[in-house]
Amino acid sequence: MARTVLVTGGNRGIGLAIAEAFVAQGDQVAVTHRGSEAPAGTFGVTCDVTDPAAVDAAFKTVEGELGPVEVLIANAGVTDDTLLMRMSEDQFTRVVDTNLTGAWRCAKRAATRMVRGRWGRMVFISSVVGLYGSPGQVNYAASKAGLVGMARSITRELGSRNITANVVAPGFIDTEMTAALPPERQEEYKKATPAGRFAAPAEVAGVVTWLASDAAGYITGAVIPVDGGLGMGH
Ligand code: NDP
Numbered sequence: 001m002a003r004t005v006l007v008t009g010g011n012r013g014i015g016l017a018i019a020e021a022f023v024a025q026g027d028q029v030a031v032t033h034r035g036s037e038a039p040a041g042t043f044g045v046t047c048d049v050t051d052p053a054a055v056d057a058a059f060k061t062v063e064g065e066l067g068p069v070e071v072l073i074a075n076a077g078v079t080d081d082t083l084l085m086r087m088s089e090d091q092f093t094r095v096v097d098t099n100l101t102g103a104w105r106c107a108k109r110a111a112t113r114m115v116r117g118r119w120g121r122m123v124f125i126s127s128v129v130g131l132y133g134s135p136g137q138v139n140y141a142a143s144k145a146g147l148v149g150m151a152r153s154i155t156r157e158l159g160s161r162n163i164t165a166n167v168v169a170p171g172f173i174d175t176e177m178t179a180a181l182p183p184e185r186q187e188e189y190k191k192a193t194p195a196g197r198f199a200a201p202a203e204v205a206g207v208v209t210w211l212a213s214d215a216a217g218y219i220t221g222a223v224i225p226v227d228g229g230l231g232m233g234h
Pocket of ligand 1: 008009010011012013014015032033034035036047048049050075076077078098125126127128169170171172173174175176177178
C-alpha cells in the first residue's frame with residue numbers, strides 16, 4: 001500500500017538514498033531541503049528544522065499536496081566537531097537544535113495526524129557514536145543519544161495506536177559528511193570497522209524502508225545498527 005512519506009534533509013546523502021528507496025517502492029515522497037532542488041519523483045518543500053514555523057509550514061504544504069504524513073524519517077543532521085574544552089555554547093546548541101530538537105519538532109507535528117489515522121511510522125537517523133561516544137563530538141553524540149530516549153518515550157506514549165518509533169544508528173557511510181574527515185581518520189575508522197569499509201547510503205535506506213513497512217509493525221523503540229559491526233555491544 002502506497003504511503004505518504006516525509007524525509008527531512010532528503011536532498012542529498014543518506015536522506016536522498018532513503019527518499020529514492022521509498023519512490024522506488026511506489027510511495028508518495030516529500031523531502032525537505034534548504035534551497036537545493038528536490039530529487040526526481042519527490043515533492044520538495046523548503047524547511048530549516050531549527051525553525052518551528054518553517055516545520056509547521058512544510059507539514060501544511062505536504063498535507064495539502066499529498067495528504068497526512070504517515071511515515072516520518074527524521075534524517076536532517078549536522079556536525080560541528082571540536083574537543084569539549086574548546087566547544088562554544090553556540091557549537092553545542094546549534095548541533096542539538098538541528099539533530100535532536102529538529103527531529104522532535106517534526107515528530108510532534110507528525111504525531112497528531114498519525115494518531116488520528118491510527119497508523120504511523122517514525123524513524124530517527126541517529127549514529128553509532130550516540131552510544132559509542134566519539135572524541136571531538138560531544139555535541140553530536142549527545143544529540144544522537146537523545147534520539148534514543150525520544151523514540152523510546154514516543155513508543156511508550158503512542159505504541160498502542162499502531163505507531164512505531166525506531167532509531168537507525170549508522171556507522172560510517174559514504175557521504176559529504178564523511179568525505180569531510182581527514183583521509184587518515186577515514187583509514188582509522190575503516191580499520192576499526194569489522195566490515196573493513198564504509199557503507200553506501202542505500203544500505204541505510206534498505207533498513208529504513210523495512211522499518212516503515214507493515215512487516216516491521218511489531219518493532220518499536222528499537223535501535224538498529226547499520227555500522228559494519230563497529231558498535232557491537234552498544
Ligand atoms: P549530509 O551532510 O550529506 O546531509 C545532511 C542533510 O541534512 C542535508 O540534506 C542537509 O540539508 C540537512 N540539514 C542539515 N541541517 C539542516 C537544517 N537545519 N534543516 C534542515 N535540513 C538540514 O549528511 P549525511 O547524509 O551523511 O547524514 C544524514 C544523517 O545521517 C544525519 O543525521 C547524520 O548525522 C546521520 N549519520 C551520518 C553518518 C555518515 O557516516 N555519513 C553516520 C551516522 C549518522 P542542506 O543540503 O540544505 O544542507
